[in-house]
Amino acid sequence: MLSCMFNLIYRTPSNLKNDVLSGTTVALALVPEAVAFAFVAGLEPMIGLYAAFMMGLITAVVGGRPGMISGATGATAVVMVGLVALHGVQYLFAAVLLSGLLQILAGVFRLGKYIRMVPHPVMLGFVNGLAIVIFLAQLGQFFINNDVGEKVLMSGPMMYTMLGLIALTMAIIHFLPKLTKAVPSSLVAIVVVTLLVHSLGLDARTVIDFVRDMLPADQAATATLEGTLPTFAIPMVPFTWETLKIILPTALILAAVGLIESLLTLTLIDEITGTRGRGNRECIGQGVANATNGLFGGMGGCAMIGQSMININSGGRGRMSGVTAALVLLAFILFGASLIEIIPLAALVGVMFMVVLGTFEWASLRMFRKIPMSDAFIIVLVSGITVVADLAIAVIVGVIVSALVFAWKHAQHIEAKESVDENGMKIYALRGPLFFGSVSNFKELFTPEEDPEHVVIEFARSRVSDHSGIEALDSLAEKYTALGKTLHIRHLSPECIKLLEKAGDLCEINRLEDPDYHVVSDKLG
Incomplete structure (x- = not known):
């Protein structure tokens, strides 16, 4: 363009x-x-x-x-x-x-x-x-x-x-x-x-x-x-x-x-x-x-x-x-x-x-009505900082704001489809990435007090992207354990399972189906 x-x-x-x-x-x-x-x-x-x-x-x-x-x-x-x-x-x-x-x-x-x-x-x-x-x-x-x-x-x-x-x-x-x-x-x-x-x-x-x-x-x-x-x-x-x-x-x-x-x-x-x-x-x-x-x-x-x-x-x-x-x-x-x-x-x-x-x-002046408001804001922001400060600061600020906007938008994309199987286990089938931006929305998807004794979180269509997601899973597992209920987590990568502390022994490992991907974390560094 x-x-x-x-x-x-x-x-x-x-x-x-x-x-x-x-x-x-x-x-x-x-x-x-x-x-x-x-x-x-x-x-x-x-x-x-x-x-x-x-x-x-x-x-x-x-x-x-x-x-x-x-x-x-x-x-x-x-x-x-x-x-x-x-x-x-x-x-x-x-x-x-x-x-x-x-x-x-x-x-x-x-x-x-x-x-x-x-x-x-x-x-x-x-x-x-x-x-x-x-x-x-x-x-x-x-x-x-x-x-x-x-x-x-x-x-x-x-x-x-x-x-x-x-x-x-x-x-x-x-x-x-x-x-x-x-x-x-x-x-x-x-x-x-x-x-x-x-x-x-x-x-x-x-x-x-x-x-x-x-x-x-x-x-x-x-x-x-x-x-x-x-x-x-x-x-x-x-x-x-x-x-x-x-x-x-x-x-x-x-x-x-x-x-x-x-x-x-x-x-x-x-x-x-x-x-x-x-x-x-x-x-x-x-x-x-x-x-x-x-x-x-x-x-x-x-x-x-x-x-x-x-x-x-x-x-x-x-x-x-x-x-x-x-x-x-x-x-x-x-x-x-x-x-x-x-x-x-x-x-x-x-x-x-x-x-x-x-x-x-x-052409960017005509684009303002056709592009997302966040993109228009970034264009104006970077232009303004370039003029009043300098290029390096403008680009760094622009990249940071763009990253935050991206994280905010994707934080809204996490959701869970709830169902109960023939054994009476409640299944949360997640969709969307679990990372620092979506942790808050992730926690709101669950109702530990109202759920049955056995609960399954299905990650077949979801991914844990960073250590914030790992911590959110551990925190959720601790809540279910405190209520005397059992939380089952399926389709996590081996790296995720290794990083889990409180929920690690609750993960069901299926080597034929489980994905293999990496998580941003200092613990493995």
Whole structure:
């Protein structure tokens, strides 16, 4: 269903020309976000650009999802703020290195498969929430510094120019593919708008203006995006238990947030391209990239849904698109900083606005009347938490709520058909699962005081799913025993019988008919 949110047809094979051109487009869009996220984390711009280069290149080569773009992200940047402020950048590099090693272990132990447990409503909420986050992030480009260094909303001709250039960018991206698909429409839009602004001398903010607005006044005048190759350096921190205690909490959160966002983005791209990535390999790829960042002075990161969607929209399918994006970004840093600094922010905002329109699941708004109220609630909940908190919390909360809703619904499905056989024994033929959610309803099915001397509980069409169910059976057996009555339990698995304490000797074992299944319990662990 996720593939239905996009109007374009993505089931196209990888093409080297498309990969190179789409990768170039992505590189242009990586710069302002990498710089912005570096400032969010309290770091220098070049640390964010290095991260975008290393994350993009290594995950493109080693990762499990061709066509997916990784770089410095806001989701990981907000986690770093406290560590950088309290202990400095070297401790951050150590934490990023450790988070990479943890992600590699997650891939080695094949934990990536658990992303398949994320319910569809949570995925829809994730997609919608990220679309809103991407949109809100672009609104910051409409603010400028006034004479006293305060952020104010632009107005007058500058605002009209900004809006006009954004509209022109979006129009080119929308209409150009109807004429030709020889080149990515996003790349054409950026080039056209850049040439228009500088040939007409329009008053439009550029990438370098954005960088200078974030720097102190004494540094802004000489600010540039030109840099050198990242160099190898082991983080300069003491290798002690005290250091480990400082960086471990941040490393764990970075690893978890990075993997959740990356694997959910991988799943999304799988859906819209009709292909399948390898989650465990992506865990290893993300881990190698982050570990490398920690050793080469980058802030690390994870998959970027916005840039990944730009890549997919532009025709990028293969690993070469990610490699190109990283190498072009490095080329800009080393040789072409002056070219990328003059790109109007309006062009990049227009590209991202088109990503927002393509990413948001508009069909989910019409689905609300057709799907269960609980699913609609989960979609809204995950979207809202993604916007106000972060992705990891949103997904975890969404999965927990989905599990509770599932348990509640299935708790209502347990029932018993009562009958009396020729020997006068009352038989309760159960239907439905016996687990923690249905224990209360299970207990209400029986009337020990009114039942005859011999009672049979038939589990042929029921299963005991966890230890709560075992405890409920023991408690029921104790009630019948206290009344001087005999309880017979049939068709339980040998494992259930082994776990029963008070009712264990009441079970009738029929090896030919009894089922063989396992129960969630610590007693056998």
